[in-house]
Amino acid sequence: MKLASPAFGNGERMPDKYTCRGEEVSPPLAWTDPPEGTASFALVAEDLDTPIGVLTHWVVYNIPSEWNELPEALPRAKAPGGRVRQGRNGVFRTGYMGPCPPWGEHRYLFRLYALDTQLDTVIGSKRGLMKAIRDHVLAESELTGTYSKRG
Numbered sequence: 418m419k420l421a422s423p424a425f426g427n428g429e430r431m432p433d434k435y436t437c438r439g440e441e442v443s444p445p446l447a448w449t450d451p452p453e454g455t456a457s458f459a460l461v462a463e464d465l466d467t468p469i470g471v472l473t474h475w476v477v478y479n480i481p482s483e484w485n486e487l488p489e490a491l492p493r494a495k496a497p498g499g500r501v502r503q504g505r506n507g508v509f510r511t512g513y514m515g516p517c518p519p520w521g522e523h524r525y526l527f528r529l530y531a532l533d534t535q536l537d538t539v540i541g542s543k544r545g546l547m548k549a550i551r552d553h554v555l556a557e558s559e560l561t562g563t564y565s566k567r568g
Contacts, residue, residue: 420448420529420558424489431525431562437517438566442490443475448529452555455482455531457500459550461543464507464516466523473543474525475513476504478536478550495539504540516564524561531556 424444425431433439446460462475479500480487491497493512506514516525532553540546 418448418450418452418529418531418556418558420446420527420560422446422527422560422562425562427560429562431516431564436515436564439515440490441513441515443487443513443515444562445486445489446527446529446560447486448558449485451482451485451531454533455555457482457532457535458484459530459532459536459546460487460527461530461546462513462525462527463543464518464523465526466518466521472507474506474516475527476506476540476543476546478502478504478540478546500535502536502540504546505542516562518564518566520566522563522565524563527560527562529558529560530554 422444435444458480459478464472479502481500495511496502503512505511532550533555534553536549
């Protein structure tokens with residue numbers, strides 16, 4: 418399985434549009450080659466470089482198995498459409514939180530999970546999601562973007 422974005426390449430700078438300096442909308446993401454038996458997908462995005470540790474920027478789950486992308490600007494709602502659900506980010510708000518590092522360049526890891534099930538419980542946070550998918554991950558794929566307020 419491969420995760421990518423038409424907005425930025427792996428290891429490349431994320432455009433301002435997806436950050437606190439722009440519209441702060443979620444970036445478009447697309448994936449290919451999910452494993453056989455995939456029933457749904459889940460996605461977590463995190464800032465790996467905060468002084469307090471890893472900060473969750475986005476939690477999405479119950480992405481239908483027939484989907485191969487998440488559109489740009491997914492609404493910030495627990496249920497933004499269809500079966501898709503979103504949990505809370507690291508500042509306890511539902512939906513996507515764009516990069517906004519106070520200093521330096523930070524790495525933002527988007528990790529997609531192919532699952533053998535749909536989740537039937539409400540997931541509030543990354544921690545809850547990771548517990549719920551523990552025995553259901555068929556495959557995972559990563560995409561890293563970077564961002565600094567300078568440059």
